[in-house]
Amino acid sequence: MxxxxxxxxxxxxxxxxxxxxxxxxxLPKYGKNVQLVYxxxxxxxxxxxxxxxxILKANNKEIIEDGGIMPNPxxxxxxxxxxxxxxxxxxxxxxxxxxxxxxxxxxxxxSVHCKEDPWEKYYMKxxxxxxxxxxxxxxxxxxxxxxxxxxxxxxxxxxxxxKLKIGHIFGDRVFxxxxxxxxxxxxxxxxxxxxxxxxxxxxxITEQYFSGEDDSTSDYIMEGLMRSLIHSSRIAxxxxxxxxxxxxxxxxxxxxxxxxxAMGKSTDWMVHMLGQAVGAYTDAxxxxxxxxxxxxxxxxxxxxxxxxxxxxAENVWDISTQGKTExxxxxxxxxxxxxxxxxxxxxxNLKKLGVTEDMMDGxxxxxxxxxxxxxxxxxxxxxxxxxxxx
Amino acid sequence: MxxxxxxxxxxxxxxxxxxxxxxxxxLPKYGKNVQLVYxxxxxxxxxxxxxxxxILKANNKEIIEDGGIMPNPxxxxxxxxxxxxxxxxxxxxxxxxxxxxxxxxxxxxxSVHCKEDPWEKYYMKxxxxxxxxxxxxxxxxxxxxxxxxxxxxxxxxxxxxxKLKIGHIFGDRVFxxxxxxxxxxxxxxxxxxxxxxxxxxxxxITEQYFSGEDDSTSDYIMEGLMRSLIHSSRIAxxxxxxxxxxxxxxxxxxxxxxxxxAMGKSTDWMVHMLGQAVGAYTDAxxxxxxxxxxxxxxxxxxxxxxxxxxxxAENVWDISTQGKTExxxxxxxxxxxxxxxxxxxxxxNLKKLGVTEDMMDGxxxxxxxxxxxxxxxxxxxxxxxxxxxx
Numbered sequence: 001m002x003x004x005x006x007x008x009x010x011x012x013x014x015x016x017x018x019x020x021x022x023x024x025x026x027l028p029k030y031g032k033n034v035q036l037v038y039x040x041x042x043x044x045x046x047x048x049x050x051x052x053x054x055i056l057k058a059n060n061k062e063i064i065e066d067g068g069i070m071p072n073p074x075x076x077x078x079x080x081x082x083x084x085x086x087x088x089x090x091x092x093x094x095x096x097x098x099x100x101x102x103x104x105x106x107x108x109x110x111s112v113h114c115k116e117d118p119w120e121k122y123y124m125k126x127x128x129x130x131x132x133x134x135x136x137x138x139x140x141x142x143x144x145x146x147x148x149x150x151x152x153x154x155x156x157x158x159x160x161x162x163k164l165k166i167g168h169i170f171g172d173r174v175f176x177x178x179x180x181x182x183x184x185x186x187x188x189x190x191x192x193x194x195x196x197x198x199x200x201x202x203x204x205i206t207e208q209y210f211s212g213e214d215d216s217t218s219d220y221i222m223e224g225l226m227r228s229l230i231h232s233s234r235i236a237x238x239x240x241x242x243x244x245x246x247x248x249x250x251x252x253x254x255x256x257x258x259x260x261x262a263m264g265k266s267t268d269w270m271v272h273m274l275g276q277a278v279g280a281y282t283d284a285x286x287x288x289x290x291x292x293x294x295x296x297x298x299x300x301x302x303x304x305x306x307x308x309x310x311x312x313a314e315n316v317w318d319i320s321t322q323g324k325t326e327x328x329x330x331x332x333x334x335x336x337x338x339x340x341x342x343x344x345x346x347x348x349n350l351k352k353l354g355v356t357e358d359m360m361d362g363x364x365x366x367x368x369x370x371x372x373x374x375x376x377x378x379x380x381x382x383x384x385x386x387x388x389x390x
Numbered sequence: 391m392x393x394x395x396x397x398x399x400x401x402x403x404x405x406x407x408x409x410x411x412x413x414x415x416x417l418p419k420y421g422k423n424v425q426l427v428y429x430x431x432x433x434x435x436x437x438x439x440x441x442x443x444x445i446l447k448a449n450n451k452e453i454i455e456d457g458g459i460m461p462n463p464x465x466x467x468x469x470x471x472x473x474x475x476x477x478x479x480x481x482x483x484x485x486x487x488x489x490x491x492x493x494x495x496x497x498x499x500x501s502v503h504c505k506e507d508p509w510e511k512y513y514m515k516x517x518x519x520x521x522x523x524x525x526x527x528x529x530x531x532x533x534x535x536x537x538x539x540x541x542x543x544x545x546x547x548x549x550x551x552x553k554l555k556i557g558h559i560f561g562d563r564v565f566x567x568x569x570x571x572x573x574x575x576x577x578x579x580x581x582x583x584x585x586x587x588x589x590x591x592x593x594x595i596t597e598q599y600f601s602g603e604d605d606s607t608s609d610y611i612m613e614g615l616m617r618s619l620i621h622s623s624r625i626a627x628x629x630x631x632x633x634x635x636x637x638x639x640x641x642x643x644x645x646x647x648x649x650x651x652a653m654g655k656s657t658d659w660m661v662h663m664l665g666q667a668v669g670a671y672t673d674a675x676x677x678x679x680x681x682x683x684x685x686x687x688x689x690x691x692x693x694x695x696x697x698x699x700x701x702x703a704e705n706v707w708d709i710s711t712q713g714k715t716e717x718x719x720x721x722x723x724x725x726x727x728x729x730x731x732x733x734x735x736x737x738x739n740l741k742k743l744g745v746t747e748d749m750m751d752g753x754x755x756x757x758x759x760x761x762x763x764x765x766x767x768x769x770x771x772x773x774x775x776x777x778x779x780x
Contacts, residue, residue: 015394016393016654221615
């Protein structure tokens, strides 16, 4: 059953090979000063930076340079970005990159006119943006897929001092005003980041799928999205420049986490809580932290949500059911997922991501416990899952 | 592969049992004069009219009464509605009903400040709304599901004089600003209209599914939507007040035709062209006109799109494939669809909808030919399909 909800998704998407041109249609809607947010410089190598700057200049914009966004944007970087936006009177924040850049841009956008410390307000106290607080508009040019940040109000920030990596879900005022999605911009991404992004997409879906006993249209939509992702990822991992596969993956990533499939249903998000704790300790790539803890987690909770794991096996992985018990069918579904993860070349071991035994206690404490999954984990459960992930 | 596209869906949805209350949040955004659009009076019997009027009065609105919208809104009614809106200086058009009321409201909204005859401009010449033309905002309170009109820019208008029933797809400026979806409001609908709406939903999906040879995420999403619809409709037809089933159906209807699943892909829409010709001649219920022509149409084109019909059989209807030819599998999929249609109690015969042999030539001429399906129909094809539907 679908519970009560409000759905509003105001982000405008420009999708396809010519989509960057539409930046020319969007820029005139905003003021002169554009804060240009990007990562470690790969966009300078592949020419996207130059193309964007050219369009900004053609539209008479002043550029506030804000590069060097790290894969897990830090609270210190957030403070720097806020300072830049204030000094430069930013009228638009334009993120060019992946989810880290989009997340960071949104975190800056709600912090520029925030009178309190944004980390305290949004991430420690989980408060909403005050109704009267001006939000700097955000636009995205996506060069990496996975997070869905291009069409939602989420922003994850990491505090290395307190070893916390926390996501805040802001409302629809904080969604990007527009996002530009060109699948060809994702071709040059190294394989490690590419497949980590693919797993991030699948996990966004499973976090929302493995929850609830009721019948919900959202689950059927998610089965479709997962089937498409699995199909296209198998093609893309062999042939990264396959436009058909990359375009489908880009679109799947957006719909996996733009709020649609969570409407009216309960969700889990426990794999993300485990993965984010690991990320805060190791700075490892987000999708890989999820990949490393997922199978131990899902095998741990499977007995508590058997019917859904059986459905996952049948409807997503086409596991035949004849002559098998429910446990066998459900287990074969997770085995099929494991085989696919290996095929992609995901890192499925925490040690390889830099986790050491002496971090265990800290990781357990840093893992927020969510209550929407098939089993509410105890600290013992968390420790057991982390150990199995080593 | 996903072709290039722009996606923007600005409609805000309030979904659930308490959703009508949110009318109190929306009304203050608009001026004093609200044109209240509704159908034949069923909302007066079931109490929804009184509830809406109470909220309008509590918000100090002047009501411009505009009832009596017919199942296939006519061009004459459109002119009347435009006159009412001009005389009453409508600030908001509030449609309370099904797709006919929503469609009509949108057609009025773009015609009030249109200097030309709206039928000529939008329906005969298929012109866009001029950039400078003011559009009266539209809101919807949905009491019947099927058309998806609550979250798109489409509006179908019928001209009985020229025997034409034509849909115009307006851009996102014409999407309803908000729609209120309470599944319980659909409980009291007579079974005939209810199941016609269910078939309209399925057909919206198949019109977009049966087109193209490429691999597209949209097809996977559509398979999910169809599976959910089939499952829930079987429950609802036996137990119309099953909230779970009706809520899933309501949500499926919205996503079947709110532009998402058409993004980046080719579409067909030939069943709607056939059905709309029948509607213009007989004024029969829209969903039933589609039901009557669908199987003859799909069986006619199946050989030209065999791979997709086979996929439909496997992924939507769970047809086993072992030891069967592709034609057999594909055919069994359509047989399964036929069995489901009979289970719902759909009218699958044009004679029962009032079509007579002497209408045949006129129907063939009134049927617009679309080119996105697996076979571009000749007039002989159209005649053959219509005759098989008798």
